[in-house]
Amino acid sequence: MTFTFSQTTALVTGASSGIGNALAVALAARGVNLIVTARRKDRLDALAERLGAQVNVVALEADLSCQDGVDDLIAAVQGLPMTVDVLVNCAGIAPHGSFLQTSDVDQQALVQLNVMTPTRLIRHFLPLMQSRGFGRILNVCSVAGFHAVPGMAQYGATKAYLLSLTEALSEEIKGSGVAASALCPGVTRTESVIQAAVEALPEAMVLDPEAVANAGLDALAKGEVVCVPGRLNQAAVTAAQFQPRWLMRSVGGLLAKLGS
Numbered sequence: 001m002t003f004t005f006s007q008t009t010a011l012v013t014g015a016s017s018g019i020g021n022a023l024a025v026a027l028a029a030r031g032v033n034l035i036v037t038a039r040r041k042d043r044l045d046a047l048a049e050r051l052g053a054q055v056n057v058v059a060l061e062a063d064l065s066c067q068d069g070v071d072d073l074i075a076a077v078q079g080l081p082m083t084v085d086v087l088v089n090c091a092g093i094a095p096h097g098s099f100l101q102t103s104d105v106d107q108q109a110l111v112q113l114n115v116m117t118p119t120r121l122i123r124h125f126l127p128l129m130q131s132r133g134f135g136r137i138l139n140v141c142s143v144a145g146f147h148a149v150p151g152m153a154q155y156g157a158t159k160a161y162l163l164s165l166t167e168a169l170s171e172e173i174k175g176s177g178v179a180a181s182a183l184c185p186g187v188t189r190t191e192s193v194i195q196a197a198v199e200a201l202p203e204a205m206v207l208d209p210e211a212v213a214n215a216g217l218d219a220l221a222k223g224e225v226v227c228v229p230g231r232l233n234q235a236a237v238t239a240a241q242f243q244p245r246w247l248m249r250s251v252g253g254l255l256a257k258l259g260s
């Protein structure tokens with residue numbers, strides 16, 4: 001059955017820019033009240049002002065690269081007169097560089113933000129959704145989750161984790177009234193994406209955040225578990241899945257060497 005967004009409330013992490021921002025805008029256009037979070041409160045306030053005429057918007061500042069920040073966010077949401085029907089895990093970082101070049105601090109922040117934070121938020125909000133028999137979870141993964149990514153090894157691993165978690169979870173919660181989808185964009189024009197990566201790809205493979213957001217919400221509404229926005233990206237992911245793993249990682253390694 002298609003999920004009806006209107007009159008529901010979504011918690012969107014990473015809403016201050018890029019895909020998370022576009023998801024918040026697209027959710028508001030579908031009549032969804034919002035709790036938006038990120039570190040840059042000025043951006044969140046501007047978003048709340050922009051969308052405030054359409055829906056109710058609450059902006060909560062949180063640093064989700066540490067456990068305390070996640071706990072504080074959960075406590076702040078609990079204090080609101082709102083019920084989270086849709087959880088959107090979008091906050092994420094994608095540091096470049098070989099495994100040993102990345103500092104311990106950056107690696108810990110990456111794993112916390114891309115892995116531990118969505119896991120903790122799902123563990124908190126999923127049982128509440130299940131008790132009401134109603135809810136949706138959208139995890140922003142990446143095409144990088146389908147294969148190894150030399151040069152961004154840990155990033156690829158975090159996205160593989162989130163993709164695998166979403167797929168397994170979607171089976172475990174089947175029939176509970178709650179469903180989970182993995183949104184797996186390819187290169188998308190946002191602040192964090194490296195310009196060289198955009199220029200190296202055919203124009204048709206580079207996505208706009210708005211198109212990615214709407215593809216993700218359509219998938220969520222239809223109960224599609226894995227969504228790869230854009231026909232070329234879909235074709236590339238499908239073709240890659242038929243190649244031997246050694247070939248995919250060797251090509252990735254070569255591209256990483258050429259790019260460094």
Ligand SMILES: NC(=O)c1ccc[n+]([C@@H]2O[C@H](COP(=O)([O-])OP(=O)(O)OC[C@H]3O[C@@H](n4cnc5c(N)ncnc54)[C@H](OP(=O)(O)O)[C@@H]3O)[C@@H](O)[C@H]2O)c1
Nearest residue numbers: 014016017018019038039040064065091092187188190192
């Ligand atoms: N752009 C792409 O090509 C692409 C492709 C595939 C997947 N993705 C995924 O899409 C998601 C969004 O990325 P984007 O490209 O839209 O990048 P972006 O514009 O840089 O957005 C990242 C978001 O995460 C938030 N964030 C970063 N560190 C945070 C922290 N410590 N605590 C709380 N929030 C934090 C940022 O907010 P603050 O800085 O205000 O905290 C921002 O709202 C990520 O999960 C990324 O892996 C992106």
